[in-house]
Amino acid sequence: VKINHQHIIDIGSMKVFFSLIGMCIVILILSFAIYNQRQTISQYRDNDLKYRYIKMQGQATEENIYRLEKQFKYRDSISIVCKQVNRYERLVKEQVEKMERVRQNSGEMEKLQKEVELLKKSQ
Template sequence: MEDNLILEGLLSMVTELKEKQEAQATPASREETLERLGAIEQALSELHSNSAVPEEKLRVIQSQLDDIRSRMQGQQKNIEDTKKITLETYRCFKVMIDTLGSCKTDKEEATPLPFYQRIYNKVASWIRPGLFVFSAVLVVCSVSIFLNVRLAERMQQLQDNDMKYRYLLMQGQADGETFDMLENKFKWQRDNGFIRSLTDSVMDFEYCIQKQAEALERARLLNEQAEQLKKEADKLGKP
């Protein structure tokens, strides 16, 4: 009775191992399976010596054990074959990539440049320095012209302000209407004819003032000389 229970237990263990092996593409725990197979074979060898155990059941268990071992060997071989195929594929792929790279490099080095490309490179090597110098000169000229225009505008503004100030001095008065008229003629609605006429009037006025000042200065000097001569004559006339 006890041997039959052992036999039934071994048969269930072998069946469980076979089902697990058939359900997995690769064994998840090979060491555990080998340990179980060793224990089952050891127990099976002990049962062979017992005549009470049916030989048919022992053969069934042994057949299943052999089937499990053959499957494990096949799986191990498949794993090793897969590794070999993977390594060989990687090696071939690497060799192919290196070969293609070397062929491409050799082709690029061996292919000569077209004639027009060589001419373009030669002309470009001559033109680049001159183009840089031309660009620098163009920038300098542009900046110089801009500064000169700004300077001319500033000088014109200073001249206009000077002429407006001299005109106000000539008029002897400065009111809002006069300021508005000057700003309109000089700035907002510039009238060059009015400006020339005003400039001539101011210059004529200043010329007359200058002549009057010179005449007054000469008269003052003559008066001083006359006074000086009179004083000297008075000194000489005294006994």
């Protein structure tokens, strides 16, 4: 005994036809929204990098901004700027950590000197 199963989607039915058209329209609208969102996120990422680069430079002259905008037209230049900014931020972070360690060490040194003076006076 051989059993054949056949599934038929009848587009002749108005319900099925309008459902398919509706789903296609929704898919197109969502695809367009996702594309626009990705563009916006990319622009935010570029603007963040530009802000960090200007902060690294310490000044925002018209010439610097023009040069930076020109660099952002090429992907290779963007990666170079990104590496420079990341290196600068890493060095600043290391410098702050070292200054904090020096401050803590000087505080400990003063505390130890006071203890030594107290011991000398008590003897």
